[in-house]
Amino acid sequence: NAGVTQTPKFRVLKTGQSMTLLCAQDMNHEYMYWYRQDPGMGLRLIHYSVGEGTTAKGEVPDGYNVSRLKKQNFLLGLESAAPSQTSVYFCASSLIGAETQYFGPGTRLLVL
Amino acid sequence: GQQVMQIPQYQHVQEGEDFTTYCNSSTTLSNIQWYKQRPGGHPVFLIQLVKSGEVKKQKRLTFQFGEAKKNSSLHITATQTTDVGTYFCAEDQAGTALIFGKGTTLSVSS
Numbered sequence: 599n600a601g602v603t604q605t606p607k608f609r610v611l612k613t614g615q616s617m618t619l620l621c622a623q624d625m626n627h628e629y630m631y632w633y634r635q636d637p638g639m640g641l642r643l644i645h646y647s648v649g650e651g652t653t654a655k656g657e658v659p660d661g662y663n664v665s666r667l668k669k670q671n672f673l674l675g676l677e678s679a680a681p682s683q684t685s686v687y688f689c690a691s692s693l694i695g696a697e698t699q700y701f702g703p704g705t706r707l708l709v710l
Numbered sequence: 711g712q713q714v715m716q717i718p719q720y721q722h723v724q725e726g727e728d729f730t731t732y733c734n735s736s737t738t739l740s741n742i743q744w745y746k747q748r749p750g751g752h753p754v755f756l757i758q759l760v761k762s763g764e765v766k767k768q769k770r771l772t773f774q775f776g777e778a779k780k781n782s783s784l785h786i787t788a789t790q791t792t793d794v795g796t797y798f799c800a801e802d803q804a805g806t807a808l809i810f811g812k813g814t815t816l817s818v819s820s
Binding site: 629631633638639640641642643646648654656657688690695696697698699700701702703704 | 716719741743745751752753754755758798802803804805806807808809810811812813
């Protein structure tokens with residue numbers, strides 16, 4: 599099992615460009631999460647999903663959209679990237695809510 | 711919103727010294743989880759505490775949950791260079807998600 603995978607690993611964007619980060623899990627987990635990690639700020643929840651076809655806002659949802667069309671995939675979209683969105687993005691999944699979360703390796707995003 | 715506070719933010723120790731990080735909440739927690747993130751890596755689950763006053767050990771790591779379920783601690787005995795990283799506590803948010811503390815970054819010099 600690959601666990602949780604994320605693509606791409608690293609990306610550079612110009613302000614105003616759009617992109618989609620892909621998260622995939624092969625553990626048949628119901629719940630999936632997107633976090634961003636910035637120095638000194640810990641892990642902040644952007645959006646999450648409690649099952650296929652569902653999404654919910656986390657602590658810092660502004661500027662991001664998500665979709666969960668398939669149970670194993672959770673997509674994070676940036677419609678118009680801003681330098682403030684420069685961060686490391688982690689995806690995680692869990693079998694049920696608030697239980698052990700399994701994290702992907704992360705995506706480093708730089709917005710110029 | 712609710713958030714657990716972690717202290718200290720940074721800690722440097724000599725190899726062989728002990729280390730403790732604390733996690734405090736203003737509200738009663740249903741449970742608390744601890745994660746470790748190595749430099750350049752991703753968070754990895756360590757343990758979950760559920761019961762009031764619970765103490766769990768993993769080799770040199772000792773985890774405690776306070777009697778009032780408002781605080782928790784992680785203690786490492788005789789640190790090693792492999793203990794380097796950031797340790798996060800995380801609280802259950804309504805059974806659907808976790809809210810992470812800002813973490814304690816541990817550095818160890820040999």
